[in-house]
């Protein structure tokens with residue numbers, strides 16, 4: 001899985017661009033993609049905003065893209081709302097279409113993608129349709145008690161910030177997202193971040209990971225060559 005060749009095999013300009021940009025050696029002038037995964041309330045969006053502000057990456061939140069689509073009143077909107085209320089993951093084609101459009105429209109081609117891919121269907125679409133081979137996958141480690149506490153005091157009016165939905169989202173994370181993390185872990189791409197600490201401490205560790213990426217080091221390659 002993943003792209004290893006520079007040969008373009010698709011007819012969409014966007015897909016070609018991402019495919020080529022992520023297919024070879026990582027260097028400081030190439031497009032970079034970092035995934036940020038972690039349980040609900042672990043602080044993904046908080047840290048991704050800081051990464052965008054201080055480290056110059058474009059923050060794409062899968063949850064926010066879906067929320068904007070729901071707000072737009074489109075055909076998919078009503079269905080997205082229902083899935084979100086239930087803490088379920090929408091069919092991949094919906095989120096992939098939104099991410100593809102957002103990436104295509106962005107001038108900045110370094111992306112930090114918040115909360116995607118979340119299950120094996122997403123993973124397959126990310127590799128085979130979006131042609132993304134991430135440079136790194138940050139995984140936020142935080143206790144369920146702390147995540148629940150954070151969500152219940154978040155006060156952003158989210159339809160899914162209710163205890164019953166939080167429990168469902170925690171289950172979806174364990175059952176569907178952990179296998180995705182295991183997959184990237186086997187490729188040496190995962191950096192586990194202790195997200196139970198204060199916001200600035202978490203960000204300090206993240207800055208270190210981005211320094212490595214900006215120095216042209218692909219985390220997967222670094223791990224595999226040190227073996």
Ligand SMILES: Nc1ncnc2c1ncn2[C@@H]1O[C@H](COP(=O)(O)OP(=O)(O)OP(=O)(O)O)[C@@H](O)[C@H]1O
Pocket residue numbers: 038039040041042043044045046047063115150151153154155195196197198199200202
């Ligand atoms: N390290 C931290 N310590 C304490 N509170 C935090 C920390 N990081 C984030 N928060 C707060 O916890 C709440 C959840 O954070 P955030 O929205 O970033 O989580 P998330 O992982 O994006 O959640 P979701 O998956 O539900 O979108 C927010 O109110 C945020 O301000």
Ligand SMILES: O=c1ccn([C@@H]2O[C@H](COP(=O)(O)O)[C@@H](O)[C@H]2O)c(=O)[nH]1
Pocket residue numbers: 040062063064066083084085087088089090091095114115116117118122160169
């Ligand atoms: O890839 C995705 C990402 C999100 N969802 C749905 O949105 C909510 C909220 O996402 P957050 O990232 O926690 O803001 C999530 O519970 C899913 O219902 C999705 O379906 N697919």
Ligand SMILES: [Mg+2]
Pocket residue numbers: 044045046061063115
């Ligand atoms: Mg979030």
